[in-house]
Amino acid sequence: MLTFPNAKINIGLRITDKRPDGFHNLQSCFYPVGWTDVLEIIPADQFGFASSGITIPGDEPGRVDANLCVRAYKLLRADYPGLPPVQMHLHKIIPIGAGLGGGSADAAFALKSLSERFGLNLTADQLENYARQLGSDCAFFIRNQPVYCTEKGDVFSEIGVDLTGYYILLVYPNLAISTAEAYAGVRPRLPDVPLRDQLLEPVSIWHKTVHNDFEDSLFPKYPVLPAIKQQLYEAGAVYASMSGSGSTLYGIFDAPIVIPNQFRAYRVWEGKPGAGK
Incomplete structure (x- = not known):
């Protein structure tokens, strides 16, 4: 079974306490975008995992148990002992430490694929509960639709953010930022206006109101980040904004994009917003 786990962007991110x-x-809006990895899961005589593409930290021989796809399989097998062995192959394309949720997407798609392939018939709610055990944003990729996120x-709760008709440009400056590093510099505080209210305003005024709190500490530390934002x-x-706690900057455009030479x-990655196929 072949699937294409897709990335997400954060539209606004406020660290409240x-x-x-x-x-x-936190308060944030998760929105799917079509930059994807490739995940293949097929029945096998014994369990195996392999990866290609971008090197994944922790996936060295003998340490594959750290991979979220492997952990997803073992999590399901603990409750469904009849789940047969599989061979997993992950071709990693979404950058790591980029704020795009690639690893979380891989885990969520593994859960969905295993449920579908082997007739577990898990509901979306059940899959989300498993996904939450693997990582804070894994559950988003089960339904893979724009949501307003808290805690x-x-x-998740519904929010009327619709980027249909817009175009997205993601720029990863070959710089990985760990979650621990990003959170080390934040100063939690409640925003004067809830992010939800700001997101319901027109996209054309988001640049005045919608903010990612990680920019406050990471931009002075890594000058390439504000430079890319300005170039967007x-x-x-x-x-334009940083996505999540990683180093990717994205721009939302109202016309097709000509990628600047810089x-x-x-x-x-550039394309229309929405989940991968």
Whole structure:
């Protein structure tokens, strides 16, 4: 079974407070985009996992149990002992440490694929509950639709954000930023206006109101990030931002994009918003 786990972007990200369990509460909008990995899962005589493409930290021989796809399989097999062995092959394309949720998408698509391929008939709610055990934003990729996120980023509600008719340009500046590094610099605070209210305003004014709190500490540390954001606006973006806690910058455009030459040294993706196929 072949699937294409897709990335997401954060439209706004406010860190509101630190939780007793050490995590942070946040407000954000997750929106799917079509930059994808490739995941193949087929029945096998014994379980196996292999990867190609971008090197995945922790996937060295003998350490594949760290991979979220492997953990997804073992999580299901603990509850469904009859789940047969499989061979997994992940071709990694979505950059790592980029704020795009690629690893979380891989895990969620593994759960969905295993349920469908082997007739587990798990509901979306059941799959989300499994996904939450693997990572805070894994559950988003089960339904893979735009949502407003609160708490750890794993509590979802509907929001009327629709980027149909727009175009997205993602720019990954060959710089991985770990979640731990990103959160080390944040100062939680409640925004004066809830992010949900700002997102319901026209996209054309988001540049004045919708903010990613990680930019406050990471932009001074990595000057390439604000430089790319400014270049996106100069290229015609109606809104530009960092995505999540990673290093990818994205621009939302109201017309097809001509990729600026200064981005050719980076990894880029451009297309219409929405989930991969």
